[in-house]
Amino acid sequence: METLLARQQAAQRREGTPPAAIRIDRLDRAIGLLVDHASDIADALNDDFGHRSRQGSLVSDVAASIEPLKHAKHHVKRWMRRDYRPVSPAPLALLGARAWVDYQPKGVVGVIAPWNFPFNLTFAPLAGILAAGNRAMIKPSEFTPRSSALMQRMVAAAFDETEVAVITGDQSAGEAFAALPFDHLLFTGATSVAKHVMRAAAEHLVPVTLELGGKSPAIIGRDADLDLAARRLLFGKTLNAGQICVAPDYALVPGDAVEAFVEALARNVAVMFPTLRGNPDYTSIINERHKARLEGYLDDAVAHGASVRALNPSNEALDGRRMAPTVVLGATDDMAVLREEIFGPILPIVPYGRLDDAIAYVNAHPRPLSLYYFGNGRADQEHVLANIVAGGVTLNDTVVHLTQDNLPFGGIGPSGMGAYHGYDGFKTFSHARAVYRQSRFDITAMLRPPYGKTIERLLSFKIRR
Template sequence: MDAKLGHDAASMTAVLAAQKAAHLRDGAPSAEQRIDRIDRCIGLLIDHRKAIEDALNQDFGSRSREATTFTDIAGSIGPLKHARDHLKKWMRPEKRKTTPAILGLLGAKAEIQFQPKGVIGVISPWNFPINLTFAPLAGVLAAGNRAMIKPSEFTPATSALMAQMFGGVFSPEEIAVITGGPEVGQAFSELAFDHMIFTGATSIARHVMRAASQNLVPLTLELGGKSPVIIGPSADMGVAAARVMFGKTLNAGQICLAPDYVLTPSDTLDSFVAEAQGAVKKMFPTLKDNPDYTAIVAQRHYDRITGYVEDARAKGARIIELKPDDEDLSQQEHRKIAPTLIINPTDDMKVMQEEIFGPVLPVKTYGKLDEALAYINSHDRPLGLYYFGADQAEQDKVLNGTTSGGVTVNDVIMHVAQEDLPFGGVGPAGMGSYHGVDGFREFSHRKSVFSQIKKDIGPLQMLRPPYGAGIRKYLDGQMKR
């Protein structure tokens, strides 16, 4: 594929036109064609494993190779295999009942047919650039669509690698990768796709939604927000702290579903801090030169995160840096930030006002559970919510008393890994959902098809003038409560 493909509005428009023309020319692909496209994606991930690890390590400055394979590569192969193995079942028409029911008894049929939408635009982010390109593609391709992909400019080596990867096994009429900066991204979001999925910041999503509205392009928005952790009185604090800190240090907290702040009972605060310190020390005996601990992707993000900590410190918060070897991270080759707890922050601190997207964890205390729920409900609905505890009544109260995109009980983040559960946000955390069959449906047009009985018999004839006793009796029957 030409490396310059799609770098301006005119060439992007030409690629889109070519994909739409190919879709009309070839029609809906067969199950076998869809499986072949998905298999090619799986092959790309397996064959380019080391190149992907190298590119992400280069883009981040330092990124755990094992974490890359776990989250970006294996984490993409799973959804692709799931779609490949189930799409024949998903493609079957879904039977529905006729109205009135007697029509069904006489041979009429009502069903939903799943039709490819056409060309899907995919705008993927920098934090998991491979996974958040390939995982949506599982549903996009299973549904029989073609795709244009705009990866992030913040991970240029990985974006260039994806352009090379896809260009090697897909024609531009099937899948095209468009690289470039914000101007290219803006022009990409203005294209007349048949559907578009954007994964990224809520602030950018507003611009994407505004641009898509020009062509009334349907959207799936996968955003973020401040996902809370509620630690109940019945929680095993050792397990809770270990799992929370794993979620907070994976990819150095640069995850849309990372636990953003913790709410723990007042009398368990010291226990949480001690267990969190122990958990970090076990995972990361050192930080500075530890290849398992990921750096912050760019200097501006490093400055933003450290700015949150300094703002909280200046406003009186207690700051606890979890540096097991007490290393000096002020002089380092990479942009690593130690896991940092901010104890009982106040709402005037920036760290409580914006999504952190880094290894900094505010920890607030509460007296009664109602206080914790009230605090969560006084803010935007989050993408994820996490509850730790063994009290079923308390768990039910949390689930029924809050609204979030999804929930993981007694862990963090893991609901996103359940391929048979839809993944998506609510309100400022996003709209629409995908994964598994829900991804197939998200990227399909659900066409309603009604097939009338062939013979023009009595029940149909009475609907047409001249009206008589038959229709009056029928209408009188409909007037009952």
């Protein structure tokens, strides 16, 4: 890994800042890989998960990865333009002084990708990395070995290893990868792991972008259409069986609407998944360890007095590692299901009285990666937006803000650091270099000793209210 990084950095220095044509060619090759290997990707993900919705994989790991690459390809020439800025004080511009920002590639970006969306969470950030003119080294998760091996073969077939390379391996390989002196490091994964990644990166002062998770709330407003809210919340909660960082982690529901909302959830699960056993559209939990972790959350909740309701329309025994969407009622903060990020198809429901009570509950906990509010009143929407700090927000739906190429995606505090997607990704993986070109007139002469009356007049003008 050290040798490969040195080779990539040497190639970057030797070849310099790549022109738009090279960046577009690299983006095109990445797009081609996803198009040509779409079926292989779905097969590999299905093998890694035990069962994963084929259409779900094609949507989330193929189509949703192609879009940001195409977006970057279509806009990179504009993003690369020199960004001219006003000169201060303004009269200097009249004498020929100029100021601007050049966006330079940082060099080699390390990408540590997670298991839940292995291709999307590699290729979507590659859009910004390649558009910014960088090279990349990628470490996919050991939890999805077939997907990782496929990605390695795909990338090696389309890119020289000094452009983009994939390194596979276990946890020890990941730890060594995180400690490399990259020019930037992107980590997507758990907050607990991010602390170790950031500590390793600090050894070489490597700038990091951390895309984490946490407990993203969904607030159901009093004027919300419960059926519509349930249907759209379930989209985010059952996508990849809830194994997604922006999944709604718990729902805050008006106390007198809890039972009606649970009934709406049950109705809509039955529409989306009339059966769960053998259903090709319903994804399994990634491995036995994570399934046991989720079952442990439910056991802990029941032991502490909560009630659990599986939304299993046909009341059938489930095969493999499938887990039915499950509602937890009477959950309290002493239960693991409200302390830990769930990352699965479990939805605790927390009742509230006034909207301000729901806001206060969210604010009493670490800042979330995503916030969802269901309700049509603009005043209530704005009240929620003004009073909760979250990484990103979708109103009257879930997850969709993540798909917008013109919006930054990132968390805040425990849910992440930095952002990417679209132009914001281009800037994240670029160095914004300030440039000032002085006028041919010697206008800084007054700032050099020996000082006299001219500098006194300038200071009296500047040092005032």
